[in-house]
Amino acid sequence: MRVRRLSMIALALALVALSGMAARRADAVRGHSVERSIQYLPSPEALRIGSFGYRGLVSDFLWLKLVLYYGESRHGEHGLAFFEQLASTVVELDPQFEDGYRFTALVLSQDMGAPEAGIRMLKKGMVARPYDWWLPFEAGFIEYVTALNDEEAFRWFKRAAEVPGAPEFPRRFAAFVASRAGELQVSLVLYRTIARTTTDPYQRKAALKKAAQLEAAIRGEAPVPEWARRKRIVNGKTDKGDDGA
Amino acid sequence: MTRVLAVARNTFREAVRDKIFTLVGAFGLVLVISSMVLSPLTIGAQTKMVADVGLSSISIFGLLIILLLGSGLVHKEIDKRTIMTILSKPLTRTDYLLGKYFGLLLTLLVIMVSMSLLFFVSIWLTPTVFNFALIKALYMSLCEMVVVTAVAMLFSSFTTPTLTGLFTLGVFLAGHTLNDLEAFAHMSGSHLTLWSMQVVRFVLPDLELFNVRSAAVHNLPIHSAQLIWAGLYALLYSTLCLVVGAWLFGRRDFK
Numbered sequence: 197m198r199v200r201r202l203s204m205i206a207l208a209l210a211l212v213a214l215s216g217m218a219a220r221r222a223d224a225v226r227g228h229s230v231e232r233s234i235q236y237l238p239s240p241e242a243l244r245i246g247s248f249g250y251r252g253l254v255s256d257f258l259w260l261k262l263v264l265y266y267g268e269s270r271h272g273e274h275g276l277a278f279f280e281q282l283a284s285t286v287v288e289l290d291p292q293f294e295d296g297y298r299f300t301a302l303v304l305s306q307d308m309g310a311p312e313a314g315i316r317m318l319k320k321g322m323v324a325r326p327y328d329w330w331l332p333f334e335a336g337f338i339e340y341v342t343a344l345n346d347e348e349a350f351r352w353f354k355r356a357a358e359v360p361g362a363p364e365f366p367r368r369f370a371a372f373v374a375s376r377a378g379e380l381q382v383s384l385v386l387y388r389t390i391a392r393t394t395t396d397p398y399q400r401k402a403a404l405k406k407a408a409q410l411e412a413a414i415r416g417e418a419p420v421p422e423w424a425r426r427k428r429i430v431n432g433k434t435d436k437g438d439d440g441a
Numbered sequence: 442m443t444r445v446l447a448v449a450r451n452t453f454r455e456a457v458r459d460k461i462f463t464l465v466g467a468f469g470l471v472l473v474i475s476s477m478v479l480s481p482l483t484i485g486a487q488t489k490m491v492a493d494v495g496l497s498s499i500s501i502f503g504l505l506i507i508l509l510l511g512s513g514l515v516h517k518e519i520d521k522r523t524i525m526t527i528l529s530k531p532l533t534r535t536d537y538l539l540g541k542y543f544g545l546l547l548t549l550l551v552i553m554v555s556m557s558l559l560f561f562v563s564i565w566l567t568p569t570v571f572n573f574a575l576i577k578a579l580y581m582s583l584c585e586m587v588v589v590t591a592v593a594m595l596f597s598s599f600t601t602p603t604l605t606g607l608f609t610l611g612v613f614l615a616g617h618t619l620n621d622l623e624a625f626a627h628m629s630g631s632h633l634t635l636w637s638m639q640v641v642r643f644v645l646p647d648l649e650l651f652n653v654r655s656a657a658v659h660n661l662p663i664h665s666a667q668l669i670w671a672g673l674y675a676l677l678y679s680t681l682c683l684v685v686g687a688w689l690f691g692r693r694d695f696k
Contacts, residue, residue, distance in 0.1 A: 249617040249652045250501070252493040256486070263482050292659040295486050398484050 230265040231274045237281070240288035247289065255289035259296065262286060266303060276308050280317075287320060297321030298334055299396055306402070311343035329362035336366070337390065340373060341383050341406075349373050365389055380420065384410040444532045448540020449547060456510055456548040465552055468502050469559040491567050492658040495560035496578050500654075503553055503586045504613060510548065511593035512605035514541050519695055535687040542594045542683060549586050553579070570660075577668060578657035584675035585651035589613055591679030591686075592646065598690035616648030646678050 237258075238246070247254040262282045269276050283300035287293055297317055305314030315338060321331045336352030339345045353370035356362055369389075372382045384407055391403035412418035475494055483490050515538070518524040527537060557579050564571050592612050596605040615622075619642055626638035650671050653663050 245618055245621045248614050249649060249654075250497050252489075252655050252658055253497040256490045256493050259486055259490075260479065260482055263484050290489075290655060292655060292661065293486070293489060295484070295489070299484055396484060 240285045291324035305338045305342045329356045329359035332356040444536045445540045449544035452544020496654045513602040515597045572660045574657040577663045581651040591682035595682040595686040598686040616646045
């Protein structure tokens with residue numbers, strides 16, 4: 197009886213090991229990638245209806261996919277071709293998801309070099325969360341440091357400052373941008389503020405890295421970073437920044 | 442009332458004997474492990490994810506219990522012929538059905554409260570912020586389950602366990618898509634479709650009325666009036682199901 201039981205356990209373990217190996221081989225032949233799994237993602241509308249009231253849960257699942265997709269792209273496994281589509285689906289399923297707007301807007305504008313797409317994402321967030329000053333503030337940040345458009349940056353900072361309950365610093369940045377203060381200094385303060393106030397560890401890490409690069413440039417220990425050198429847009433025209441060009 | 446309570450107590454004991462509470466243990470494990478494993482991947486969304494997973498799991502596990510336990514509750518006794526012995530006692534068929542309903546509700550209540558406590562523990566273990574809206578969402582989930590249990594009892598009063606499970610699941614899914622179905626009906630432009638949709642809206646339970654999970658997760662206001670009206674709706678709709686169920690069960694031939 198005992199031998200019989202042991203042989204059954206051994207057989208079960210052997211079958212588990214063999215089926216696991218077969219699955220790994222099949223997976224290796226198929227090629228595993230998050231990108232592949234999101235290529236055929238249904239439309240947000242279909243997902244919304246098909247989630248039968250568990251929209252938040254589906255949105256979380258897609259958010260994890262988005263994080264993995266972004267992680268894989270950082271390891272050079274693929275580009276970010278489906279990032280905006282996936283990000284839009286996440287926030288359409290959960291329109292109140294603040295970090296969804298903020299993180300994806302930063303990736304779109306800084307990693308993908310598409311500030312207009314980042315602003316588009318934040319604008320969606322502003323419709324769903326009109327009481328949230330962070331979203332227009334981040335739009336101002338993207339316009340200032342990535343799109344280098346001072347006028348738009350001023351407009352967004354001002355809008356963030358006007359949201360009831362907003363802290364004092366969006367108003368301060370609006371004033372900085374309006375007075376055309378030293379651009380590297382303003383960028384540095386902006387990045388430091390983001391690093392100090394954000395709850396998102398990715399955003400904090402990225403902001404601290406940029407702040408360190410700017411500090412080195414201001415002290416003259418390193419050249420002005422490429423991303424801070426381009427010409428700025430002032431009064432609808434491109435203009436050489438005082439210390440950024 | 443004493444007779445109904447006796448059946449309810451017995452139904453609850455049966456559920457305990459069926460080891461249904463192992464589901465609660467599984468729930469706790471899923472919740473704690475998912476919170477720990479997923480936390481590093483959430484990039485700033487940990488609070489939302491823990492709350493979303495917790496609230497949704499409580500609702501899904503509640504539905505599973507209704508489908509697994511509720512669908513076979515009446516049929517089991519008909520199959521074993523024990524219903525003849527029970528009904529030979531001073532107990533009407535309505536008392537019996539109500540007893541089964543309240544017994545299943547009691548089981549659900551105990552399980553949902555236990556799962557909620559585990560959910561609060563997972564909130565406490567992670568940097569998730571507790572807000573009172575989560576309690577409101579749990580109350581609404583319970584109201585939803587009151588309705589779904591009554592729907593299961595209605596179907597189990599006249600059909601087989603498999604069909605009861607399928608019909609209850611169908612009503613649950615349809616109950617969460619009524620607004621979309623109505624939008625499709627408007628898009629079709631057909632008066633007949635629109636009229637049919639209005640009828641369907643009255644007949645099927647609008648379960649989206651109880652869905653405040655997103656609002657709770659993001660700590661948005663959930664008004665007391667919404668809670669009161671949804672509670673009243675759950676009470677009235679489940680009474681309707683039980684009245685129809687009792688009528689059908691009264692006409693059923695057990696031979």
